[in-house]
Amino acid sequence: MNARFVVVKEAYDARVLCEELDLSGLGPHHIAVEAETSLITAGVEVAIFAGRLPGLSRSGLFAGYPWRSGHAMVGRVVAAGARVGVVEEGDRVLCLGRHASLQVYDATMFRPASVVLPIAEDTAPEVAVAARIVRVALLAMRASAVRGGEVVAVFGLGLVGSVTAQALAMGGARVIGLTTSALRGRLAQAVGIEVIVAGSRGEQRARLEELTGGRGVSVAVDAVGAPSVFDQCARVCRPGGRVLLLGTARAADGTDLAHALALVQQRQLEVSGAYEWSEGFPILPHRGTPSLWWDYYKALQLVRDGRIRVAPLLTDVIQPDAVPGMYRTLLEGWRDHLGVVVDWRSGRGAGARA
């Protein structure tokens, strides 16, 4: 069968190519999934597109160019290996697949990157695919150990930041969302984040001071992944507060971290990392402990029930051929875009042959 897929051949060179897939020799743990939608996870994908690679090889998400991009897709199982138990042919599923119209996916139960869950027929595919991001928000909730009533500042209202802010508010926190983008501020408001500060870094600090009566916040979340944002987090935290590093720091941005680290020591702050693909995190549920599969199941429930709203955050639904251009757009004009979903259901053009 013919399949189209997105590949980043090298930095600044992304293409949509075509390949022939033979599904007759499907492995016992593999499934073939025909895509409805896939989600552009802007942080990682744009970083790889732009060659901002430090740390990525360690993350396990990138082993070098050419790189088949994408980490989340919704589609239908068109074939399943003999030992695949969790889904079967004909099921509609969410999985961590690539941007491809049709792909063979390893559904081995004990591999972190092999999550695949059946989803209901009436769940909108562009919403269901965003469960991938909601799972990150669940991690943030757990890692930040936020208690009800605590004041939490979420810096960066991209897809991860906006969804995390909603999840923390759902857990009882008083969330303040901060962004330098007016559009992202408006979208965050549209999904119910009550207190938004959209402005420069200086304006954000001043407004936070005002909102907390000068006491600072209990928890600050860096949902961007930049030294300057970590610096902001340390400055606005109250003594004994916590900073959560949700975004991956990719490059130095001219911020001298000595001051922020001094604040960590003097105010007895606790800075915690929360990387999505943590080694050692349980994959399958066991006696009620958190696990990867449970997280995805819960994330799907939350987006389906509308308890976490993602639809207003999806600014772009694009055709597959537009993915390379979108990488460039996200790189240069990220303020004007948030959630980008690739729709594979129509416009099945030929693409270039691999």
Add this chain to the structure above:
Amino acid sequence: VLASQTLLLQTEQSLQGAQRPPAGPGAPPAEAVVGTVLEVGAGLDGVKVADRIVAIGSHAPVQVCDLSAGAAPNFAFHVREADWATAALAVRTVRFGLRALHAGRVRPGGAVAVLGLGLTGNVVAQIFQDAGAEVWGVTADPEAAASARACGLDNVVLAPPEAEAQALREAAGARAFRVAVAARPDGACLLSCAAVCQLHGQLLMLEPARDVTADDGVELLRRLHFRWLHLCGVSEWQPAGAAGGPDATLDQSLDQAFALIRGGRVRVDRLLDGRGGGRAVAAVIDWRAPAAPAGAPSP
């Protein structure tokens, strides 16, 4: 006439050497002083003339210690006549070490790395070891290493900062460090701690890190993020407005600290004057002597 909440102290000894910054604006430079109270200002309870105390002070034969609430943090902790003055000088550092132990949440048998074996690092390492942890200390200074061994540290690794993480991993074998203590105030030390710490482990920062390059800063954030590490600041005084923290009052924690010294569970004798091997990692200035020793600050 002494101001309220102050006392006049005749100094026996003062301690110089800990690298922690002054506790606040105008804080005196000595780590601690031991002496006899000559005079007590109005409104100061619990201290009387002729008491022997340890306090935070300055390098001076006679000095005023301000214990008022508005001044920099201080205390007047009673020392018995029989107590060795040099031991008393270490009580502040040992109390700080207990705060680090409290922040570290280490279990008996858990592996702890302490990078930097100056006065604070050495004391913190001893306290963790006393609490049942398997402590591995690292220093680039052969004499600090000798002092640490003389103080009873079981595992001491000698390595320069650029190779300390690797040297520690090689020496400690397959041990996973649950806690790594940054007892040197530089970015490289924090990076080394992050490198040796196990997944979900804890980094304790005892001093504000200086000289953090931009690249080191990003690398530190990445290691914290990818490995789910917890970087915790440890300060000597509970920051105003912070919830939780050690339950003990100041006096209780100083009592606890001095009990460790008196009981020989923290060996400060070998640390402050180099008795029993190694050189002293901090200078003790004896103000009872007719003249200050060579190299000591001028009174």
